[in-house]
Amino acid sequence: MKIYIKYDINVACRTILQEQLEKLGIHFDMNESGEIQVLEVISLEDNIQLQANLKRYGIDILSDQKSQLIQRIKNVIMDMIGREKLPASKISLYLAEKMNMNYSYISTLFSEYTHSSIENYIILQKIEKAKKLLLQELSLTEISYILNYSSVAHLSGQFKKTTGLSPSVFKKIIDGRKRKIYTT
Structure with a gap:
């Protein structure tokens, strides 16, 4: 049996980002265009974990x-x-x-x-x-x-x-x- 789905990529990405940040206890604000303002300094360990968690979904944190x-x-x-x-x-x-x-x-x-x-x-x-x-x-x-x-x-x-x-x-x-x- 096949299942056909319809999805909004923007909603999916926002949800993934929100879940992963909350999972690590990182406080943040997200605006309408998807920009995230982290409200605290993230430890190196949490930063590495966040990048690894997001990478599974094909999401990269842009550094430059x-x-x-x-x-x-x-x-x-x-x-x-x-x-x-x-x-x-x-x-x-x-x-x-x-x-x-x-x-x-x-x-x-x-x-x-x-x-x-x-x-x-x-x-x-x-x-x-x-x-x-x-x-x-x-x-x-x-x-x-x-x-x-x-x-x-x-x-x-x-x-x-x-x-x-x-x-x-x-x-x-x-x-x-x-x-x-x-x-x-």
Whole structure:
């Protein structure tokens, strides 16, 4: 028998982090974008144990500042995309404000370390969200509004360019898989 699951990776990671920190008795605060502020000095032994516990789940503690900054940028973008409606302001202004940094610095650093632009990363995240929204039976018009696309055609074009499928073909494939699962 097969079991099919649906999960939210952000919720899963937050839960794992929270459980592991609490297990070691480490006092912390976690903000919306997943950043953790440890409220006390962690012993070397606890630090090693925490890293080992998290490694089992594929989670690494970032030690260098640039890697931390890249992850913060990604977290802010994923938080932004995860909202019910994307902010109406320009994304560059939004990121600069949220990060409290100059956008050109953020953009250059991101491209240097990820070999991709922030804009491309945002498009990939928006298309992933569009896939989820399609599965929730939202129309392309509703999805393009939620994701701040200028038109349905623009969303459809980016969707096809990114996935190789039009949104309607993607939906048909998923619906076909669902029917197959429920009839077997």
